[in-house]
Amino acid sequence: MRQYRHPSLRSVSLAKAMQALSDPWRIGIVQDLLDADGKEFTCSEFPMSVSKATRSHHLEVLRQAGLIRTRVNGKTCLTCLRAEEFEKRFPGLLALIKSR
Amino acid sequence: MRQYRHPSLRSVSLAKAMQALSDPWRIGIVQDLLDADGKEFTCSEFPMSVSKATRSHHLEVLRQAGLIRTRVNGKTCLTCLRAEEFEKRFPGLLALIKSR
DNA sequence: TATTATGTTCGATATAAATCGAACAATAAC
DNA sequence: GTTATTGTTCGATTTATATCGAACATAATA
Numbered sequence: 001m002r003q004y005r006h007p008s009l010r011s012v013s014l015a016k017a018m019q020a021l022s023d024p025w026r027i028g029i030v031q032d033l034l035d036a037d038g039k040e041f042t043c044s045e046f047p048m049s050v051s052k053a054t055r056s057h058h059l060e061v062l063r064q065a066g067l068i069r070t071r072v073n074g075k076t077c078l079t080c081l082r083a084e085e086f087e088k089r090f091p092g093l094l095a096l097i098k099s100r
Numbered sequence: 101m102r103q104y105r106h107p108s109l110r111s112v113s114l115a116k117a118m119q120a121l122s123d124p125w126r127i128g129i130v131q132d133l134l135d136a137d138g139k140e141f142t143c144s145e146f147p148m149s150v151s152k153a154t155r156s157h158h159l160e161v162l163r164q165a166g167l168i169r170t171r172v173n174g175k176t177c178l179t180c181l182r183a184e185e186f187e188k189r190f191p192g193l194l195a196l197i198k199s200r
Numbered sequence: 201t202a203t204t205a206t207g208t209t210c211g212a213t214a215t216a217a218a219t220c221g222a223a224c225a226a227t228a229a230c
Numbered sequence: 231g232t233t234a235t236t237g238t239t240c241g242a243t244t245t246a247t248a249t250c251g252a253a254c255a256t257a258a259t260a
Contacts, residue, residue, distance in 0.1 A: 002225085002226090002237090002238065002239095014121075014127060014196065014197070015121075015122055015123065015124050015127060016122075018118045018119075018121045018122040018127075019118075019119075019122035019217095021114075021115075021118040022115050022116075022118040022119035022122050023115065023217090023218085024115050025218095027114060027115060027118075042236080042237095043236075043237065044235095044236070044237085050218090050219075050220090051219070051220050051221075052236080052237065052238090053219075053220060053221075053222095053237090053238080053239080053240095054218070054219055054220070055237090056237060056238055056239085057217090057218075057219080057238095058218090059237095060238090061217095072226095074226095074227060074228070074236095075226075075227045075228055075229095075235060075236055075237090076227095076235085076236060076237080077236080077237070090196055091192070091195075091196070092191070092192030092193070092195065092196065093192070093193075093196060095191075095192065096114065096190055096191070096192065096193060097114070102207090102208065102209095102255085102256090123247090123248085125248095142206080142207095143206075143207065144205095144206070144207085150248090150249075150250090151249070151250050151251075152206080152207065152208090153207090153208080153209080153210095153249075153250060153251075153252095154248070154249055154250070155207090156207060156208055156209085157208095157247090157248075157249080158248090159207095160208090161247095172256095172257095174206095174256095174257060174258070175204095175205060175206055175207090175256075175257045175258055175259095176205085176206060176207080176257095177206080177207070201260100202259100202260085203258100203259080203260075204257100204258085204259075204260090205256100205257090205258080205259100206255100206256085206257090206258105207254100207255085207256090208253105208254080208255080208256100209252105209253085209254075209255095210251105210252085210253080210254095211250105211251095211252090211253105212249100212250090212251095213248100213249080213250085214247100214248080214249080214250105215246100215247080215248075215249095216245100216246080216247070216248090217244100217245080217246070217247085218243100218244080218245075218246090219242100219243080219244075219245095220241105220242090220243085220244100221240105221241095221242095222239105222240085222241095223238105223239085223240080223241105224237100224238080224239075224240095225236100225237090225238080225239100226235100226236085226237090226238105227234100227235085227236085228233100228234085228235080228236100229232100229233085229234080229235095230231105230232080230233075230234090
């Protein structure tokens with residue numbers, strides 16, 4: 001499988017972060033990751049009723065906004081939150097996403 | 101001049117707030133309001149190099165996201181931040197916007 | 201009342217984003 | 231090796247957003 005690109009958080013603008021978090025599916029993904037407290041998810045584990053192409057797209061948007069990190073694991077890919085890094089760059093933003 | 105509609109903050113979703121703050125011009129407007137600490141701005145006072153139609157559009161987006169309040173004042177309209185309300189609904193978000 | 205200043209709204213255009221199916225690639229399992 | 235599973239990428243389509251000029255409305259003022 002391919003190599004994932006993960007930008008440094010320094011290079012992520014506030015506008016880009018906001019844009020990434022302006023979609024309900026993507027907010028849901030981040031909430032799932034927050035609720036899971038560090039656990040990694042395969043792509044298909046996120047509960048979304050969209051095609052796998054769209055799912056892949058949303059994950060890429062979150063990746064380029066510095067929100068998630070994905071690694072290859074055999075046949076699957078595993079995604080986790082970049083929680084500490086993101087929190088340092090945009091303090092308090094993740095707390096807003098937490099389910100409520 | 102017309103009546104402005106201002107949604108209750110309860111009715112503003114996180115996605116909508118994020119969407120409103122995903123544009124550099126709009127981030128700039130909110131930063132100007134934060135820096136001015138309560139002062140009201142007329143539309144044309146925000147330093148933006150876009151047409152007045154576009155300016156009006158961006159202010160409407162912020163208005164519908166619960167970020168600003170606009171009132172008619174004779175020939176002009178005056179806009180201020182809905183700082184306390186917005187902070188109560190989305191704690192910490194405005195702090196992220198503050199110029200830095 | 202005519203003029204000017206300040207914004208809004210409309211219609212059009214251009215750009216960006218979301219979405220899907222199909223084709224592809226890589227790995228695991230048979 | 232063949233097949234099945236998991237995702238990515240491509241091309242096309244649809245929907246949303248940004249942008250502007252022109253027309254309009256309102257209020258202050260000459």
